[in-house]
Amino acid sequence: MKDIIRDLADKDQHNLKLRFQVGLGIILFCFCLFTTTILYHFQKNLLEEETLKQTELVMTSLESTRSYIREVLRPRMYEELGEDRFIIEAMSTSYITRVIMDRFKEKLPAFKYRRVASGARNPSFEANPEEKKMISYFQEHPDTMDWHGITRFESDRYYTLYQPVLFKNSCLHCHGTPEEAPSAISASYGSQRGFHRNADEIGGVLSISIPLEENLDHIWKSSFRMFGIVLLLAFLLYCSIWLLFHQLIISNLRELLTLFRTTLGDSDEALISEGIKGHREELEELYRNARTLVADLHDSRSRLVDYTDNLEVKVAERTEALERSENQARSLVKKRNRELMLHNTLTGLITSRDTLQNILHQVLHETLQVIPANGVGIYLYDDKTDNFALQCAEKAPMLPEFQDGIDNQHINVIPSTRYDLLNIRIPLSCRNHLLGIMVITELRCEILNDALQELLLSVGQQIGLTIESLQNMQNLRQSSKLLQSVFDGISDPLILLSPDGTLEMANQTFLNRNNLLIEDAVGMSVDAISSKQQCLFSGRLQEVNLLRKKPHTIEIQSNDDSIFDVFFYPILNSDTSVHAIVCFAKDVTAIKETEQRIQQTEKLVAVGQLAAGVAHEINNPLGVILCYTDIIKENDTSNEEIIDDILVIERHAENCRRIVADLLDFSRSGESRLNKQDESINTIIENVLTMVRQQFKQKKISLVCNLATTLPHCFVDIQRMQQVLLNLIMNGIQAVQEKGEIVINTSVMNGNVLITIDDDGPGIKKEIQDKIFDPFFSTKEPGQGTGLGLSVSYGIIREHDGEINLQSTPGHGAHFTIILPAHQESESNE
Numbered sequence: 001m002k003d004i005i006r007d008l009a010d011k012d013q014h015n016l017k018l019r020f021q022v023g024l025g026i027i028l029f030c031f032c033l034f035t036t037t038i039l040y041h042f043q044k045n046l047l048e049e050e051t052l053k054q055t056e057l058v059m060t061s062l063e064s065t066r067s068y069i070r071e072v073l074r075p076r077m078y079e080e081l082g083e084d085r086f087i088i089e090a091m092s093t094s095y096i097t098r099v100i101m102d103r104f105k106e107k108l109p110a111f112k113y114r115r116v117a118s119g120a121r122n123p124s125f126e127a128n129p130e131e132k133k134m135i136s137y138f139q140e141h142p143d144t145m146d147w148h149g150i151t152r153f154e155s156d157r158y159y160t161l162y163q164p165v166l167f168k169n170s171c172l173h174c175h176g177t178p179e180e181a182p183s184a185i186s187a188s189y190g191s192q193r194g195f196h197r198n199a200d201e202i203g204g205v206l207s208i209s210i211p212l213e214e215n216l217d218h219i220w221k222s223s224f225r226m227f228g229i230v231l232l233l234a235f236l237l238y239c240s241i242w243l244l245f246h247q248l249i250i251s252n253l254r255e256l257l258t259l260f261r262t263t264l265g266d267s268d269e270a271l272i273s274e275g276i277k278g279h280r281e282e283l284e285e286l287y288r289n290a291r292t293l294v295a296d297l298h299d300s301r302s303r304l305v306d307y308t309d310n311l312e313v314k315v316a317e318r319t320e321a322l323e324r325s326e327n328q329a330r331s332l333v334k335k336r337n338r339e340l341m342l343h344n345t346l347t348g349l350i351t352s353r354d355t356l357q358n359i360l361h362q363v364l365h366e367t368l369q370v371i372p373a374n375g376v377g378i379y380l381y382d383d384k385t386d387n388f389a390l391q392c393a394e395k396a397p398m399l400p401e402f403q404d405g406i407d408n409q410h411i412n413v414i415p416s417t418r419y420d421l422l423n424i425r426i427p428l429s430c431r432n433h434l435l436g437i438m439v440i441t442e443l444r445c446e447i448l449n450d451a452l453q454e455l456l457l458s459v460g461q462q463i464g465l466t467i468e469s470l471q472n473m474q475n476l477r478q479s480s481k482l483l484q485s486v487f488d489g490i491s492d493p494l495i496l497l498s499p500d501g502t503l504e505m506a507n508q509t510f511l512n513r514n515n516l517l518i519e520d521a522v523g524m525s526v527d528a529i530s531s532k533q534q535c536l537f538s539g540r541l542q543e544v545n546l547l548r549k550k551p552h553t554i555e556i557q558s559n560d561d562s563i564f565d566v567f568f569y570p571i572l573n574s575d576t577s578v579h580a581i582v583c584f585a586k587d588v589t590a591i592k593e594t595e596q597r598i599q600q601t602e603k604l605v606a607v608g609q610l611a612a613g614v615a616h617e618i619n620n621p622l623g624v625i626l627c628y629t630d631i632i633k634e635n636d637t638s639n640e641e642i643i644d645d646i647l648v649i650e651r652h653a654e655n656c657r658r659i660v661a662d663l664l665d666f667s668r669s670g671e672s673r674l675n676k677q678d679e680s681i682n683t684i685i686e687n688v689l690t691m692v693r694q695q696f697k698q699k700k701i702s703l704v705c706n707l708a709t710t711l712p713h714c715f716v717d718i719q720r721m722q723q724v725l726l727n728l729i730m731n732g733i734q735a736v737q738e739k740g741e742i743v744i745n746t747s748v749m750n751g752n753v754l755i756t757i758d759d760d761g762p763g764i765k766k767e768i769q770d771k772i773f774d775p776f777f778s779t780k781e782p783g784q785g786t787g788l789g790l791s792v793s794y795g796i797i798r799e800h801d802g803e804i805n806l807q808s809t810p811g812h813g814a815h816f817t818i819i820l821p822a823h824q825e826s827e828s829n830e
Contacts, residue, residue: 024241028234036227043219047212048159052148055161055208058104058111059146062206065100066093070170086174086182094125110211112158117165117204121175121189127204134205138164142202150212157216158209165204167197338370346462356470357392363463364394367438371456374421374442378428380467381436388437396441406437411456413448420445426456428464435464493585499546499578501526547578562589618660625653674717674799678823681714681721681746681753682707688725689744695733702741711746712822714753720796724804727789728757728816735761735814748822755818764808772806 074091081087088095094115101113116127118135127135130151138144147162167175174181175197197203345366352359364376375396379388406412412425421442428436438460487494487507496505503524511518514529521529549570556564569582629650633643685707696703732742736759743758764772773794797804802820 020245021242024238028238029231032227032230032234035230036223039226040219040223043223044216047215047219048150051159051210051212052161055148055159055210058113058208059161059163059206062097062100062113065097069093069096070168074170083182086185092174112153112207112209114207115165115204116207119193120204121185121193121195123193131205131207134162134207135164135202138162138202138205151209153209156211156213159212160207160209163206164202165206167199167201167203169199172197172199342366342370342459343462346459346466352470356467356474359466359470360392361394363466364392367440367459368394371440371452372444372447373440376441377439378463379437379439380428381434391436396439406434409457411453411460416442418442422448424448424456426460428460428467430461430464430468433468435467438463490584492587495526495583497526497546497581497583499581501546503529504580546581549576549578556585562587563592564588618656622653622657622660626650626657629653674720676715676717676800678713678715679718679721680711681716681755681820682711684716684718684721685725685744685746685755688722688729691726692729692733695730696742699733699736700739701733701736702739704741704743706743706745708746708748711748711753714800714820715823716800716820717796720799724793724796724818725755725757727793731789732757732759732761732814735759737761749819751822753820753822755820757816757818758813760813763810763813764806765810769806769808773804 069091070093077085077087077091086092089099090096098113098115101111105111105113114125114131116125116131118127118132120126134147137147145163148160151158151160174185175195178195181195346363360378364378367376375394377393377396378391380391381387382389406425406427409427411427414423414425416423422445424440424443426438426440427434428438440456484505484507487505488509490507491509493510493513494507495503495510498504503521503526506516506518506521510516511521514521516529546568548568549572551567551569553565553567556566558564564585565588567584567586569584570578571580571582573579629646632646685705689703689705695701729742729744736742741760743756745754745756745758747754747756773790794804797818797820800820802818804819805817806814807817808814
């Protein structure tokens with residue numbers, strides 16, 4: 001194998017680093033070339049698109065001019081001068097457009113314009129060979145209205161737009177037969193050229209050309225410069241990659257080669273040194289070392305196979321001897337294992353959740369597996385009867401009843417009907433308290449020795465401990481069930497926390513809210529609980545000092561905007577340290593909403609009183625101002641500047657009077673008596689929509705109405721309800737953009753009539769939603785609203801014993817909800 005390694009080491013290996021360098025360089029160069037090519041074509045396409053727009057603009061202007069001449073100017077000239085007169089400067093579209101473009105070229109000489117034809121009346125405008133090809137192209141493709149692209153004129157490149165010249169019926173008066181043409185044309189051009197055209201015939205082309213040579217040269221030069229920059233960046237990237245490759249790969253390879261040299265034996269190291277002599281390339285050296293290592297592994301494997309063949313014989317002999325020793329010891333250990341298993345089983349039953357009767361049957365079954373007796377039974381002491389009552393028996397149907405007890409520390413032997421068998425009574429005690437008796441029947445006399453007696457006493461003590469633990473566990477379960485029932489009877493979330501935030505107990509309300517089972521919740525950190533609804537206690541423990549020794553409260557707002565007061569009651573140890581914390585969450589959303597409504601109502605009353613006083617004080621001066629403006633307008637009509645100023649004063653005074661009127665309406669909303677009638681909300685909505693139908697059409701707003709057909713009537717003031725709905729719908733119209741949408745729904749919920757108005761406008765910011773129903777608060781531009789519309793609407797709904805709410809997410813529109821009590825004495829017959 002080592003000879004093979006030497007042969008491989010003598011072979012010429014290609015320089016892997018050099019190949020990597022060359023390959024990387026080629027890739028980066030190709031990338032630079034590809035990037036520059038893409039950039040060149042991109043700039044060229046942009047230039048062509050911009051040039052096309054310019055040529056189309058000029059061509060459109062010329063076509064408009066020709067259309068005006070054909071349809072307006074020429075017919076008018078014929079009416080004035082007669083059919084036989086023809087003034088070329090005013091009636092020839094070809095002549096006029098050429099003159100226009102000649103003057104256009106004086107400003108922009110780069111543009112080239114030509115209108116040519118085959119057999120042109122003026123030989124100067126006869127089509128050249130290239131233009132004749134375009135005429136043939138349009139004749140072969142009559143549906144094609146233009147052609148554009150880069151062409152060459154006298155070694156320069158131009159961007160040219162061609163359009164066909166189509167002879168209309170109006171053109172045949174001059175281009176039809178010579179006899180019908182105006183005599184002025186025949187006199188000027190003769191009767192040979194430019195005639196005998198047909199309607200819808202393509203006889204020539206229009207072309208506009210813009211030079212591109214300079215721009216294309218600029219694009220080429222900028223692309224070449226970009227190629228140099230990208231190539232320079234690629235070179236820097238090449239150097240960085242090579243440096244990184246050298247630092248990360250070559251350095252690690254050298255460390256690996258050093259490990260090879262220090263690990264392999266002397267002969268292998270000599271072979272490696274000889275194989276790599278004259279080579280300094282790390283990858284080649286690693287390749288040679290790996291082949292050497294494979295050879296060593298192959299040799300080692302051969303030696304191990306030889307050793308394994310001899311080892312199997314030695315192992316077989318030793319295994320046979322061990323099996324003999326094991327068989328001798330197994331019989332001694334098996335008995336002790338059964339005794340230990342019995343103790344382990346009895347110990348495990350202490351924490352069992354099974355019933356006492358089932359556990360005692362299992363104890364008897366396990367005991368008979370260890371004690372070679374015929375049957376066994378257990379008696380337990382009954383406090384009520386002061387007797388030992390048989391609880392269960394295994395293979396012992398004829399066990400007697402016991403009236404007296406036995407010693408706690410010794411077993412009691414009772415003779416059997418057979419001389420070679422014994423019955424044994426074993427005390428079942430715990431902490432010197434006799435709990436019961438286990439009776440073993442028909443045990444052979446020769447088996448009962450001191451070791452068995454010690455075993456039976458130990459088993460009796462263990463069974464007594466198990467019985468007492470099970471009885472205590474049963475009492476504890478009953479207490480736990482009672483406590484859990486109390487916990488679950490509380491309708492608000494309630495938990496018991498350890499000082500580190502671990503959940504120790506939770507009521508059913510908390511579990512249902514977070515979709516948990518009590519088995520999964522106990523022992524879990526509150527911060528780790530996640531559910532569709534927000535866990536009221538998770539995420540807030542960092543803000544609360546759980547080791548605080550006095551009760552404290554925090555307020556939490558959940559994701560669904562519900563508000564909870566969370567109470568923390570510490571349970572202290574005897575040393576006043578915190579043992580646990582009772583956490584109770586009370587839903588106070590309804591209380592908070594009631595307080596908010598009371599505050600809003602008080603605010604509206606106070607502002608209404610203030611508004612009434614201010615309105616009356618302002619209204620009188622405004623009347624005086626308007627009166628004097630009328631007097632000035634009537635007496636001084638000669639000075640227009642003064643009249644204009646008076647009109648400005650009058651307009652602003654009228655605006656103030658409108659605001660004052662709104663203030664008076666707002667102040668009277670709580671004082672006026674409602675004229676309530678039994679009416680359908682759907683009918684009121686339809687009447688309001690009739691008023692605003694034109695606004696929907698003007699802004700192209702889509703209206704969606706989903707009005708419940710089985711909606712009960714409401715006892716409302718129809719005019720006031722129309723005012724509320726009109727305010728909300730107009731606000732929605734002003735909020736949405738053109739082609740927006742407003743959705744109006746009515747439904748029944750819990751015996752109330754529910755009205756919802758949704759729009760897809762910009763929505764209302766979260767921080768101002770609490771102020772939206774405040775008087776004089778408005779999101780509109782100054783001068784576009786008084787801020788009283790929603791306040792008045794709020795007051796009207798409250799006067800109807802209803803509710804109005806807003807839900808809005810910025811960027812997703814606004815959602816207004818009105819809840820009105822249904823009229824109990826009527827049902828809808830819609």
